[in-house]
Amino acid sequence: MNNSLPTSAKPVGPAGTASSRVFDHLRRDLVGGRFVAGEKLAINALKDRYQVGLSPLREALNRLAAYGLLVQENQRGFRVPKLSRDELDDIAQMRLEMEGMALERAVANGDSLWEADLLAAAHRLKRADISLDKGEEWEHLHTQFHRTLVAPCGSVWLLRFIEQLHDQFDRYRRLGPKMPTIRQELDEQHHQLVELALQRDAKAARELMDDHIHKSYEVALKRYQDHV
Template identity: 65%
Template sequence: MAKPASPLTHASRVFERLRQDIVNGRFKAGEKIAINTLKARYEVGLSPLREALNKLAAYGLLIQENQRGFRVPGLDRAELDDIAEMRRRLECMALEQAMRYGDAEWESALLAAAHRLRRADGDSVEQWEALHLHFHRTLVAPCGSPWLLRFIEQLHDQFDRYRRRAPDNPSIREVLDAQHDQLVELALKRETRAASLCLENHVLLSYQVALESCRD
């Protein structure tokens, strides 16, 4: 007989679902989180829900207000500038290290991730976003620093919270998609400087998209 899921398991599950919903823009920027509504939406008890909310606050995707619960952070141009700059620096550092340590298995995984992303144009937005995140994770995976990867993961979530609220821009999307293939080609050739410049341009162009979420 299977054991019932532990509170930690419930908390981890609701943490991941709520994290995705915040990043995907299911909640408005600055919106106060109604705990009773979340209990019903995620079908979870108060204890694991509060644990997940506290983790999300520590992670930076929620703001905890003294005696007043939680709310979604607002959208701030200065914060986006900071996130984009830190993402540029850390991802370029990770990419350079990944090209140094990456082996044939990484090369195969990177080619496969790029192929799946390229074929996802007709899929749902959620599916494309999942494959897009997988591609960027794979690109820097062998960098050798779990902490660096952890910081990059957190920056991606914060960056995407802005980007996914911005209006769609098909012309820029075409350039971004082309840059994914360029990154693969340069990474496989171990052209470190060119790959870093390509990634810098990729983050900058994506920042231009995300910036639209901060406009009145």
């Protein structure tokens, strides 16, 4: 009912600090490809762009560097990490291993509340208007769906790593303009994943997840190759 303000799954609560706000904003922009890979960040320009002072901005940059969305070089500031085919392969491979593991555990552990959340997340994702807001809304619901899928895997650290890998993967997947054609097929798989999860068919679910990641990988690779 009260979907207006503080209920969302956002990292920062009602009393967000400037540092946290700019962290979230920068993270979205980095994952969404609003910066050129390899680019050196001009801190003074960012100060204007995000309307914050130097201290909270630098704190946010430090966090992003520790998180892996920036690289920090002593005495010479921050840059956006380069992209490479090798790294994309690495990330996709790790997603296969870790999300597969997480999904199997989630299917084994998830309760009926999870089933409800999953259906809800899938429904919201299906309903999302891709043309709206440059697809930001769809992206958010997509992230949320995958998060929900593996949520009851029982490992905080596994979830954390998967989240990190998703962010990294999306730096490739979200290069360039949208391609709604392939999305059709991937969207289909989301619903099949829910089906198999509800049937508690861990093996089939994992196989489908493997295929899903593989297809997403092909999208990301295409984007990367077109982009270079």
